[in-house]
Amino acid sequence: MRAYKFRLYPSKKQEEMLKHHLWIKKELWNTLLEKTKEKYEKEQKFLTISEMAELVKGTELYSQVAQSVFRDLDKSLKAKMRAKSKGQKWGFPRFKPFDRMKSIHYPQSGFSLARKLSVSPFGEIAIVQHREVKGKVKTLTIKREASGKWHTIFTVEEEPKTPKVNNGAAVGLDLGLNRLATLSDGKVIQNPHHFSRLEQKLAEVQRRLSRKHKRSHNWLKARTRVALVHEIIANARKDYLHKAANVLLSNYSKIAMEDLRIGEMIQKGHGKGIHDASWRMFTNMLCYKAASAGSEIVFVDPKDTSKECSCCHALIQKGLWERTHHCPSCGLVMDRDINAAINILTRATAGMAESNACGDEARLSSLKQEAAPFRVR
Numbered sequence: 001m002r003a004y005k006f007r008l009y010p011s012k013k014q015e016e017m018l019k020h021h022l023w024i025k026k027e028l029w030n031t032l033l034e035k036t037k038e039k040y041e042k043e044q045k046f047l048t049i050s051e052m053a054e055l056v057k058g059t060e061l062y063s064q065v066a067q068s069v070f071r072d073l074d075k076s077l078k079a080k081m082r083a084k085s086k087g088q089k090w091g092f093p094r095f096k097p098f099d100r101m102k103s104i105h106y107p108q109s110g111f112s113l114a115r116k117l118s119v120s121p122f123g124e125i126a127i128v129q130h131r132e133v134k135g136k137v138k139t140l141t142i143k144r145e146a147s148g149k150w151h152t153i154f155t156v157e158e159e160p161k162t163p164k165v166n167n168g169a170a171v172g173l174d175l176g177l178n179r180l181a182t183l184s185d186g187k188v189i190q191n192p193h194h195f196s197r198l199e200q201k202l203a204e205v206q207r208r209l210s211r212k213h214k215r216s217h218n219w220l221k222a223r224t225r226v227a228l229v230h231e232i233i234a235n236a237r238k239d240y241l242h243k244a245a246n247v248l249l250s251n252y253s254k255i256a257m258e259d260l261r262i263g264e265m266i267q268k269g270h271g272k273g274i275h276d277a278s279w280r281m282f283t284n285m286l287c288y289k290a291a292s293a294g295s296e297i298v299f300v301d302p303k304d305t306s307k308e309c310s311c312c313h314a315l316i317q318k319g320l321w322e323r324t325h326h327c328p329s330c331g332l333v334m335d336r337d338i339n340a341a342i343n344i345l346t347r348a349t350a351g352m353a354e355s356n357a358c359g360d361e362a363r364l365s366s367l368k369q370e371a372a373p374f375r376v377r
């Protein structure tokens with residue numbers, strides 16, 4: 001399954017209708033939730049699917065959209081029950097204000113896609129398809145962004161592709177704060193610099209928002225501006241990560257990385273959420289793109305990758321501020337992150353000749369290794 005996201009340009013009338021449907025959907029969610037709570041208080045039981053189906057009958061919503069409301073609620077209640085049966089804390093799902101009801105989901109039918117998008121009961125909605133949709137469209141979601149834009153997301157069943165043959169080398173990759181990634185061969189992928197300009201812009205619009213009277217007309221306008229800048233930043237970041245992942249996958253057949261699920265990475269990232277989120281997104285992209293690129297992603301234990309000497313394997317303590325690995329046992333002097341990336345590669349290819357180069361020659365060449373930028377774009 002693959003997802004495609006396109007911008008929608010509903011007419012004024014369609015936009016009013018879409019908002020109206022989101023409103024109904026919100027009302028339905030809240031009503032179903034209220035009735036379920038009432039029943040639970042009396043009988044310690046939730047509404048059944050058929051009871052909920054009865055309650056959503058006769059609304060203006062397309063029938064499958066209405067069904068999706070109680071299916072979502074049912075799924076959420078079941079998850080709460082599982083938590084309860086495990087003795088975990090649980091509570092009912094929340095009532096939703098209109099702001100939180102953002103999308104309409106069509107799980108099977110009610111829409112068709114040609115040059116325009118046709119969705120029941122809204123009719124034909126103008127769409128910008130910046131990419132060709134390949135494969136069979138399965139589901140459709142229409143989404144209202146916080147910035148006021150409308151998007152549509154299709155999930156598409158892809159035809160299985162014959163994987164490409166990739167003759168690239170194996171490489172170790174160390175995710176970082178200053179650079180996005182450092183590779184075991186000395187190449188680096190920088191963090192995109194143009195972000196600082198966007199972040200200044202964000203700070204500016206946030207400052208303006210804070211000066212407005214809450215809930216006033218100008219406050220609402222300023223809030224939309226903030227959402228828009230957030231959206232621009234998120235898109236720019238995603239776009240950059242896509243490009244960086246493509247560059248890597250077209251150059252290497254095997255990419256070794258640290259397993260992010262292991263706790264040590266959190267320390268390494270100083271708990272900085274944005275880096276953490278970027279790393280996760282980047283890792284996911286590499287994983288799902290790898291198969292069609294003919295590459296393989298291997299995860300290794302991140303324990304001590306930055307302390308271990310990639311030449312003699314001695315553990316050298318160093319602070320986060322120390323940018324150079326300097327090994328008193330074997331004399332290796334090397335960029336800290338390149339050393340870590342080599343360790344990561346070694347762990348993924350343990351026992352293979354390419355990963356264990358440790359001799360005078362290797363030491364000399366590694367001394368010369370200065371981080372060289374990898375061009376993304």
Ligand SMILES: [Zn+2]
Pocket residue numbers: 309310311312313314327328329330331332
């Ligand atoms: Zn050493």
